[in-house]
Amino acid sequence: MDYLPGFLPAYSILLVAVLSPGPAVAMLLGVALSRGRASAVIASVGVATGAATLAALTLAGVGLVIQQAAWAITILRLIGAAYLAWLACGAFRKAIHPPRVTAADMPPLSAPRAFAAGYLMQITNPKAIVFWIAIASVGATQGAPAHVVALFLFGAFAISLTGHGAYALALSAPPVRTLYGRARRGIEATLGVLFTLFAIRLATARS
Numbered sequence: 681m682d683y684l685p686g687f688l689p690a691y692s693i694l695l696v697a698v699l700s701p702g703p704a705v706a707m708l709l710g711v712a713l714s715r716g717r718a719s720a721v722i723a724s725v726g727v728a729t730g731a732a733t734l735a736a737l738t739l740a741g742v743g744l745v746i747q748q749a750a751w752a753i754t755i756l757r758l759i760g761a762a763y764l765a766w767l768a769c770g771a772f773r774k775a776i777h778p779p780r781v782t783a784a785d786m787p788p789l790s791a792p793r794a795f796a797a798g799y800l801m802q803i804t805n806p807k808a809i810v811f812w813i814a815i816a817s818v819g820a821t822q823g824a825p826a827h828v829v830a831l832f833l834f835g836a837f838a839i840s841l842t843g844h845g846a847y848a849l850a851l852s853a854p855p856v857r858t859l860y861g862r863a864r865r866g867i868e869a870t871l872g873v874l875f876t877l878f879a880i881r882l883a884t885a886r887s
Contacts, residue, residue, distance in 0.1 A: 687832060690815045694731075694836055697811040698843035703764060703878045704808075705847055707801050710771060710871050711794065712851035719789040720848035726798025728841035733803055735836045738812040739829060759804050761883035768875035775868035798844075 704727050712720035789797070802808055824832075850856070 687835065691835060691839060693811060693815050694839050697808065698840055702807055703805055704801050704844065706871060706874050706878070707767065707797060708844060708847050709851050711789065711797065712848055713857060713867060716788050717849065717852035719794040720852045721845060722791050722794035723798035724841060724844035724848040726795040727802045727844045728837050730799045730802025731808065731840035732833050732837040734808055734812045735833050757806055758883060761879040763800060763804055764875045764879035768872045768879060771868045771872035771875060775865045775872060
């Protein structure tokens with residue numbers, strides 16, 4: 681209970697980060713529409729695990745090191761931009777040459793692939809890192825014993841999973857997937873544009 685006052689502002693910042701649509705939500709949209717609910721939910725678990733990983737690294741002081749090392753954040757940005765560009769190419773390819781199947785017939789991604797998609801998206805997302813540096817500045821777990829830190833990390837995982845899982849469930853609803861089946865080219869092209877814009881923004885952002 682002594683650390684609860686610090687938990688609340690930290691979790692409030694995290695909630696804002698989760699509710700702010702960004703690359704992770706765009707990725708979940710593509711997975712949910714093209715591969716179905718199960719794949720999207722597993723991808724959201726990957727995103728949440730990535731959030732917990734960033735949280736652990738930030739609390740361990742890695743976030744501060746990255747913040748001080750311009751070359752590190754530049755490399756991270758370029759990796760994230762490359763991953764987003766790869767997703768954009770995939771979306772544009774589907775828009776130009778859509779498979780001859782409906783969205784409902786598309787096989788789901790394997791669990792490891794779906795999880796990796798979400799995890800890689802989150803840990804290479806500078807936006808998420810910046811939010812976690814802000815969270816670390818609150819000092820929610822400063823001087824806390826290991827079990828309190830573990831509890832904080834579990835709470836961060838739960839908040840991220842709840843938010844991104846809700847996106848996955850909503851975006852994979854039958855009416856949304858039916859719409860996707862009818863307007864796949866336009867939706868995939870839009871996702872491609874979004875991923876491209878995110879990639880350009882990351883690649884050209886100042887450290």
